[in-house]
Amino acid sequence: MIRVVTQFAACCRASDLRVSTSEVLDCSRQMALVDPGDESQFRIVLQANFVKTRRDQARFDALYRLFFHCQGAPAKDEPGSPGDHSPSRAVRSALDRLDSLDAQTPMDNALASLIQGDPVPFLSQVHDLHTREETRTIALKSNLGQLSGKLGIMLAINGIRTRIMSLAQGMEDLTDPRDRRRFQDHVDRALGAAFDMAVNEPGELNHSLKIVSSSDKRFSGLGEKPFSCLSAQEMDAMREVIRLLVRKLKDQVTRRFSVRNRGVIDIKKTLRLASRFQGIPLGIVYKNKPPRKSRIVALCDVSGSVWSAARFMLSVLYSLQECFDRVASFIFVSDLAEVTGLFDRNDINQAIDKALTRDDINYHDQTDYGAALQAFRHRHMAVLNPKTTVIIMGDGRSNYHNPQGHILGEIRERCRRIIWLNPEPESTWGTGDSEIRTYKAWCHEVRTCMNLNHLISFVEELVL
Amino acid sequence: MVFSSVADVQAKLEAASYIPSVEIATVVFIAMATQKPVLIEGPAGVGKTELAKAVASSLDRKLIRLQCYEGLDEAKALYEWEYAKQLLYTQMVRDRINTVIAGAVSLNDAVDRIAAQEDAFFSERFIQPRPLLQAILSTEPVVLLIDEVDKSDPEFEAFLLELLSDFQVTIPELGTRKPITIPFVVLTSNNYRDMSDALKRRCLHLYIDYPSPEREMEIIKLRLPGIEDRLLESLIRTVVRLRSMDLKKKPCISESLDWARALLALGIRDLTPEAVDATLNVVLKYHADVRMVRQALGALVKSP
Numbered sequence: 231m232i233r234v235v236t237q238f239a240a241c242c243r244a245s246d247l248r249v250s251t252s253e254v255l256d257c258s259r260q261m262a263l264v265d266p267g268d269e270s271q272f273r274i275v276l277q278a279n280f281v282k283t284r285r286d287q288a289r290f291d292a293l294y295r296l297f298f299h300c301q302g303a304p305a306k307d308e309p310g311s312p313g314d315h316s317p318s319r320a321v322r323s324a325l326d327r328l329d330s331l332d333a334q335t336p337m338d339n340a341l342a343s344l345i346q347g348d349p350v351p352f353l354s355q356v357h358d359l360h361t362r363e364e365t366r367t368i369a370l371k372s373n374l375g376q377l378s379g380k381l382g383i384m385l386a387i388n389g390i391r392t393r394i395m396s397l398a399q400g401m402e403d404l405t406d407p408r409d410r411r412r413f414q415d416h417v418d419r420a421l422g423a424a425f426d427m428a429v430n431e432p433g434e435l436n437h438s439l440k441i442v443s444s445s446d447k448r449f450s451g452l453g454e455k456p457f458s459c460l461s462a463q464e465m466d467a468m469r470e471v472i473r474l475l476v477r478k479l480k481d482q483v484t485r486r487f488s489v490r491n492r493g494v495i496d497i498k499k500t501l502r503l504a505s506r507f508q509g510i511p512l513g514i515v516y517k518n519k520p521p522r523k524s525r526i527v528a529l530c531d532v533s534g535s536v537w538s539a540a541r542f543m544l545s546v547l548y549s550l551q552e553c554f555d556r557v558a559s560f561i562f563v564s565d566l567a568e569v570t571g572l573f574d575r576n577d578i579n580q581a582i583d584k585a586l587t588r589d590d591i592n593y594h595d596q597t598d599y600g601a602a603l604q605a606f607r608h609r610h611m612a613v614l615n616p617k618t619t620v621i622i623m624g625d626g627r628s629n630y631h632n633p634q635g636h637i638l639g640e641i642r643e644r645c646r647r648i649i650w651l652n653p654e655p656e657s658t659w660g661t662g663d664s665e666i667r668t669y670k671a672w673c674h675e676v677r678t679c680m681n682l683n684h685l686i687s688f689v690e691e692l693v694l
Numbered sequence: 695m696v697f698s699s700v701a702d703v704q705a706k707l708e709a710a711s712y713i714p715s716v717e718i719a720t721v722v723f724i725a726m727a728t729q730k731p732v733l734i735e736g737p738a739g740v741g742k743t744e745l746a747k748a749v750a751s752s753l754d755r756k757l758i759r760l761q762c763y764e765g766l767d768e769a770k771a772l773y774e775w776e777y778a779k780q781l782l783y784t785q786m787v788r789d790r791i792n793t794v795i796a797g798a799v800s801l802n803d804a805v806d807r808i809a810a811q812e813d814a815f816f817s818e819r820f821i822q823p824r825p826l827l828q829a830i831l832s833t834e835p836v837v838l839l840i841d842e843v844d845k846s847d848p849e850f851e852a853f854l855l856e857l858l859s860d861f862q863v864t865i866p867e868l869g870t871r872k873p874i875t876i877p878f879v880v881l882t883s884n885n886y887r888d889m890s891d892a893l894k895r896r897c898l899h900l901y902i903d904y905p906s907p908e909r910e911m912e913i914i915k916l917r918l919p920g921i922e923d924r925l926l927e928s929l930i931r932t933v934v935r936l937r938s939m940d941l942k943k944k945p946c947i948s949e950s951l952d953w954a955r956a957l958l959a960l961g962i963r964d965l966t967p968e969a970v971d972a973t974l975n976v977v978l979k980y981h982a983d984v985r986m987v988r989q990a991l992g993a994l995v996k997s998p
Contacts, residue, residue, distance in 0.1 A: 282894035
């Protein structure tokens with residue numbers, strides 16, 4: 231039993247499901263308490279120990295299926311274990327002979343050991359492929375690295391199937407046609423599972439994602455008009471409304487801070503402080519301290535596709551920085567630049583103009599979210615801490631470049647919340663080159679933000 | 695009292711008016727047998743807190759509940775020194791100090807003698823145990839419910855770690871308090887933020903989803919034995935359809951229960967569009983949701 235559990239744990243680790251030794255220990259201990267012959271109980275015990283968040287559920291399900299139902303080899307010593315596809319003796323000895331298979335590439339080796347019952351090398355190769363970074367900075371960017379990797383696996387799968395079948399022709403273990411069929415079924419099942427794994431990476435199950443696409447109808451005319459269809463006059467009117475909104479927010483924040491010193495006296499804390507001075511209450515402590523708003527890191531797409539919305543996004547970014555004391559702001563197209571200092575020094579219109587005419591950003595480049603995230607990870611990961619809220623503003627249209635969603639996953643691990651503001655209506659998410667569906671898996675909240683009403687309800691929810 | 699098998703968990707929880715799925719029963723059984731905390735995730739209102747209550751009542755244990763929120767600190771969760779009492783005692787025993795240091799040959803000697811008395815002020819007498827300390831110092835084993843742990847700060851999570859792995863608490867002035875009994879610990883989370891790996895590693899994980907229509911029917915029947923099958927079936931069908939709509943707040947088990955209660959109180963025996971319209975406010979909590987559902991009333995209640 232311990233062998234099955236440790237092998238399965240190795241598989242989980244190979245596809246980046248974090249399983250520690252203590253969990254393997256706990257799990258083996260708990261197996262003694264339930265009836266491992268009952269598959270539902272067996273599975274529940276594994277799941278309760280190995281899946282520590284709902285997000286990993288889909289990946290666990292895929293691994294469980296691959297390990298216990300697509301190949302029976304690991305369970306061969308334990309007749310009580312689930313896995314009703316245990317290969318017969320003849321098939322097993324045929325499988326052992328696959329060592330003589332002339333494997334040229336690491337992928338061939340990995341596939342052969344998958345068929346023989348050890349999926350770990352295969353899983354770790356597939357995982358590498360899915361999280362591969364585009365390292366070459368040639369003139370034409372693409373996500374062909376990943377695609378060609380997948381193609382390579384498919385070709386390797388087909389190649390190895392042909393070779394195994396021709397090898398099987400000459401095996402004396404498989405003279406019985408029933409054994410031969412069983413052997414073929416076994417190989418097909420394992421290779422089919424390998425194909426599924428390579429092509430569809432089990433996504434993260436983002437159950438708690440909050441999608442907001444509606445808002446209170448605060449302003450009926452101007453408030454409902456998308457940023458992209460505003461006339462010059464309306465643009466001015468809009469700026470005025472945003473200015474008022476910002477003023478109101480600032481009032482709200484200052485009021486909250488001034489209230490802090492007028493609350494009820496906290497007797498306990500006052501006495502605790504007084505005990506340092508022989509019981510004389512030198513300092514008085516008040517209750518009702520409002521919960522501190524945490525730090526904000528904002529990333530704003532300023533490329534052509536969101537040009538119309540970018541100005542408003544930037545003005546919100548600017549006002550956020552005035553309302554909260556710790557905001558770090560970044561803009562990106564395919565490279566990333568920090569604009570926190572720029573916003574601190576200049577007034578709003580100047581700051582936005584300067585942000586949109588920087589030398590270190592090529593505004594006519596193709597938007598590449600993957601590259602921007604990669605740049606953020608390399609240079610600015612240190613600004614994140616468990617109290618940070620990350621706000622990303624952009625349409626997620628990445629010109630078919632590698633979206634590198636796993637970087638957003640790393641960011642998620644380091645911060646408190648990720649909120650994505652999308653200036654497109656929900657109906658167009660995921661169409662064309664939009665990668666918002668990829669990124670959605672790692673966000674805590676995705677909101678449409680295409681007009682003033684959306685913007686107002688978002689900012690109010692964030693501040694109040 | 696403990697559970698003897700998975701089936702026993704199921705039977706006892708059912709007797710406490712909680713109908714568990716096999717998964718819930720198995721995880722509760724393992725957690726109880728191996729003394730591990732359970733971290734329960736799931737949408738609001740599927741019975742996460744209710745499970746802890748049911749375990750407590752089925753085992754006849756006391757339930758100690760700690761509601762987490764932003765800003766919760768050790769003083770409110772673990773223990774607090776009773777400063778006022780310490781201060782009062784200091785005032786009262788001030789005169790005794792002279793007798794303690796009487797006959798001291800040097801200043802050093804006097805300080806040593808006072809230092810020898812210091813323990814008198816940092817002893818259990820002046821400690822006020824909060825829920826977490828209460829749970830491990832209780833002479834009878836209890837059920838400890840740490841509710842909505844995702845709402846607490848990362849700092850709070852850090853000091854939960856010691857408690858969850860060894861069931862002990864370190865008080866700097868007193869040393870480590872060992873547990874008298876091991877509590878059955880349940881943590882619930884609405885997934886507002888992700889919990890740290892260290893915390894997750896110490897817990898068994900359980901995800902409770904919306905129940906299957908059959909299980910939800912059983913639950914409502916258990917609570918409201920008077921309800922007619924036909925009404926119940928159409929009610930559950932409607933609730934399932936509501937959950938598939940894009941609502942701000944999806945109806946959960948407690949809302950289906952409230953709805954069933956409201957229908958019974960009003961004497962409604964058929965779930966017609968008019969009846970739904972009149973009672974929609976019981977199930978839906980946002981005006982925008984009510985408005986959206988009103989537009990689709992016909993499709994909502996029609997039989998399959």
